[in-house]
Amino acid sequence: MGKRQSRPWIVSDELWSLIEPLLPEPGPKLVAGRPRVPDRQALCGILFVLHTGIQWEYLPQELGFGSGMTCWRRLAAWNEAGVLDQLHQLLLNKLRSKNQLDWSRAVIDSSHVRAARRGPKAGPVRSTAHLRASKHHVITDGQGIPLAVSLTGGNRNDVTQLLPLLDKIPPVAGVVGRPRRRPDTLFADRDYDHDKYRRLLRQRGIRPAIAERGQPHGTGLGTFRWVVERTISWLHGFRRLRIRWERRDDIHEAFLGLTVCLITHRHVQKLCEGQ
Numbered sequence: 001m002g003k004r005q006s007r008p009w010i011v012s013d014e015l016w017s018l019i020e021p022l023l024p025e026p027g028p029k030l031v032a033g034r035p036r037v038p039d040r041q042a043l044c045g046i047l048f049v050l051h052t053g054i055q056w057e058y059l060p061q062e063l064g065f066g067s068g069m070t071c072w073r074r075l076a077a078w079n080e081a082g083v084l085d086q087l088h089q090l091l092l093n094k095l096r097s098k099n100q101l102d103w104s105r106a107v108i109d110s111s112h113v114r115a116a117r118r119g120p121k122a123g124p125v126r127s128t129a130h131l132r133a134s135k136h137h138v139i140t141d142g143q144g145i146p147l148a149v150s151l152t153g154g155n156r157n158d159v160t161q162l163l164p165l166l167d168k169i170p171p172v173a174g175v176v177g178r179p180r181r182r183p184d185t186l187f188a189d190r191d192y193d194h195d196k197y198r199r200l201l202r203q204r205g206i207r208p209a210i211a212e213r214g215q216p217h218g219t220g221l222g223t224f225r226w227v228v229e230r231t232i233s234w235l236h237g238f239r240r241l242r243i244r245w246e247r248r249d250d251i252h253e254a255f256l257g258l259t260v261c262l263i264t265h266r267h268v269q270k271l272c273e274g275q
Helices: 013-022 039-052 068-080 083-097 158-168 195-203 222-235 249-272
Strands: 106-115 132-141 146-153 185-188 207-210
Touching: 013 039, 013 083, 013 249, 039 068, 039 249, 068 083, 068 249, 083 249, 106 158, 106 222, 132 158, 132 222, 132 249, 146 158, 146 249, 158 185, 158 195, 185 222, 195 207, 222 249
Parallel strands: 106 185, 185 207
Antiparallel strands: 106 132, 132 146
16 A cells, blocks of 8 residues: 555645545634634644544644644534545546446455444444444455445444445446446355345346355455455554544544545555556
8 A cells, every 4th residue: 555654644735635625614703712723734633643543632732733622523524514425436536537446346344343432333242242342344346445334333243234335335437427336246255145135236236246154165255355354454554443432423434434535545546646
């Protein structure tokens, strides 16, 4: 995914040029006070928390990103306005315009993360009922580029999220013709083994390639499924996503959506630059 940056929370001019037009106009100040923290600085503060995993209240003021509460409010507002979804779709459009999305197959998987607090979508883990966890569900194209993510409680079965996650794939434009949002084939492990869902996938024009329970390993499906495991490891490379610290599920989903945008943007830089 490229060389590691010394300060990855600093927003580049190129990335900011994509984000700035999507941001909602700030409302009028109701009372006089300190000037509003610029959106770009607040985004740097959000990225600092995302990369380091630091608590909001400990965001260093000397960095000039504003207070942790200011960054928290800005992230919540942008997520509510759909900024992150729009940015992700814009980046996918760029990839498709350069023929860099592999629609021949998609891969789906999930991963548990411990939930430090009680809250929505923080369910008990079956093996240890006294612990709570959430799940990150991810679907990628054939290269591991994230197409959609979602958050559920840790006790939700993976197969129940198969169709909802497919429905979350945005209509990706970028070339002449109708936008595309369906892969040709969907690869999944044994957790998604269910004849009902195979039938529903075929009704959508998607060929299921799902490992079957009770069958020996070595089917060869793992040669295609590993890309989603790599993408999940990229997600959890951002420390704030390794443990769910947020009681509010929408804030954790905002971090998840922002991380997907950053990973997709790296692919845009790698695959589309110079073309």
